[in-house]
Amino acid sequence: MSETNTQTADAPQQEPKGSGWGKRLVFIAPTLVFLVLIGFFVKQLGENPAELPSVLIDRPVPEFALEPLPGRGKPLTSESLKGDVSLVNIFGSWCVACQVEHPFLMQIKESGFVPIHGIDWREKDPRDGMRWLQKYGDPYDHVGLDPDSKVAVDFGVTGAPETFVVDKQGVIRYKHIGPVNAEVWEKTLKPLIEKLRTS
């Protein structure tokens, strides 16, 4: 076992103090690794992932028609987005963060403030999304199944959850990346929806 040899070298009895830079480096290594780690964290904290622009903002939603979830009905098509301001939420039963935002979507639904449509993205089994909604509750109006990212790509989806604000004419106005919570709702989404309703 070579590990043991490094250990015996590490614990010499008569070795002179601080023998060479090679040995010193071993002890400095943890600090260096830690600094790199901190660097990554600083970069990630500084960058608010929720503010990435969508390539499709201020452009009409492309024409599409998705399959409904098995046993649910009300499939999502580009037609269902016209007429009222609505939210389109990208979710999946595999997505842990979606579970985090889910109770809040349920609250929005309870309030009846704005219809939420769902795109059930990248399910392995089409029944998984339905089971997930049965387990956690169903906040959606129309839901479409998008296992192969056909429509998700058109929307410019980078991950789940993501929530798009679509105006009355079916034009994407805003994209929020990550879970929707009370703060995002009060500060950004709700005022925007109110503004789009009056314009």
Place this chain on the structure above:
Amino acid sequence: MIAELGHYALVLAFMVSLVQSSVPLIGAQRGDAVMMDLARPASIAMFLLVGTSFGALTYSYVVSDFSVINVAQNSHTDKPMLYKISGVWGNHEGSLLLWITILVTYSVAVAFFGRNLPPALRARTLAVQGMITGGFLLFILLTSNPFLRLDPAPIDGNGLNPLLQDPGLAFHPPMLYLGYVGFSMAFSFAVAALIEGKVDAAWARWVRPWTLLAWTFLTLGIALGSWWAYYELGWGGWWYWDPVENASFMPWLAGTALLHSAVVVEKRDALKSWTILLAILTFGLSLLGTFLVRSGIITSVHAFASDPTRGMFILLLMGVSLGGALLLYALRAPDLKGGGLFAPISREGSLLLNNLLMATATATVLLGTLYPVFADALNLGKVTVGPPFFNAVFVPLMIPLVIAMGFGPMLSWKRGDLAGALSRLKAAAGAALLAFGLAWVLAGGALDDVLAAFGFGLAVWLLVATLVELAERVKLFKAPLAESGRRFARLPRAAFGMTLAHLGMAFIVAGVTAASAYKQESVQVMVAGQTITVAGYEFTFQGAERVEGPNYSAVKGHFGVTKDGEPIAQLDPEKREYTSPPMPTTEAAIHTNGWADLYAVVGDPNEDGPGFVTRIYFEPLVPFLWYGSGLMALGGFVSLTDRRHRVGAPTRRKVAAATAGAKPASA
């Protein structure tokens, strides 16, 4: 008024922490006994002040004082008392206050139980504790004050997340924090030793009980969390490799390595700088866990409402404390004089192997948890790392570990006799082979079943090898039974603790193997009267009705379970819809026979016709996971009662003399 008192006490505690973290340190440098002794009253004062603050917040929750924002956001008058109290730490601000409360509790414990520590080491250790406490107090005061008022006060509060309204989870955070925060002791001892420039057997002897205490609580905390996920999330799983689970698992892995390497320092005066590094890293990983959960850098089911400013602050705290400690390590550790040499095949060798494997396992989990952060920062896209990665990398690391756990305790210090140890473990090897063959044949002998059978073989190997080691110690069958009994009674508690913990690991290996290989599940729509068969049990759905709870309404399903016509159990799972805040939860119904669990979940009514969606699981050996964790924690507590920890620690010189003549097999 009470809330302001709590706030004021926190400000005062911060002032005291400034004193505690500086004066004793200077005193230790100058050899000034009065300055050093200031650490004791200071830590008592901090304990009383932070305790007052925690009491004030708890009081606000108990009386439902909704003029305090924190209470209004997280509590509700309808909530049962248990959850009003657990609501105190069911949110970011309150859990941080709990964190600090536990931190000062550990400090005051050192002040009281550390009377036999050399005054300089005690002063420095408490000073470092004071610095950590001060940093966290500043964090809570500046970014997360739990005592802010709300005007006008709302009529009622928002309520606690219903998923968290559960007895298992009420006690999960305190246990977890007792573990996390307990590792701060090892950290403070390590930094104090680096400042002193001296690490010896006596140091290791003082650090070990604190590490052991923290490790034991963390074991319990993780087990409670896993148990909660198992029955509350309703998917029949007990471990998800979720970032927050990993955040608690990493300090556990590192802490386990630390426990073992500290033994080597104590007994053989070797592995010193490595042990110091482990002590720093173990607490570092606890801090990292706190950072990950609260910064929003990684999203998870468990994540607290995240906030980048808080994230920045914890990052700063982590940078200063860990960065400082690691820098000190880089400067001082090369000069730590190592002691005993040893051969690769020896007790030290096997403990070193344990350390390498545990450290690699920790690094693996760390990499998997942080990979999404790295990938995102390097513009490789947003990715998630799931269980397949962890299982593929983690399991192969655990196999040599479990094998080594079998013979490690049989080897003597310095130079072990592998052939001798192996020959004494013939019984274990035989039993393992038998278990492997039996499990394989019973499973059908297909190629797919080899891995699972191997897992059972490993579990039996560890079980029998650990028992053989115990039998040898007490000379079972080699001496008269009465003599063996006397030897058992005189067995050092630490040795018996190790036996229990290793047996626990055997149970966990068996449980993990069976639960991952032979779990059966069935999802379907059922109408009353229908029966399905899962794993030889007939589950008859007897219908479901609506029931009202104190703060929820629920669909309650009923299943009669029979086997070959004989009634086995009645399972009544619920799907609850909580009112404040509105949120559905699943209450699985579980029947256990001690070996396997029958697990039933009822879902929503079927939309296209009559009936309900139901999920039935057969979970073999999942109870073994809880037995195993229980045995590990019991082992920890038993080991803590060892005489050596209670009897005044010997002076440094005496210990050094004792270690020079260390006898084999006395760990």
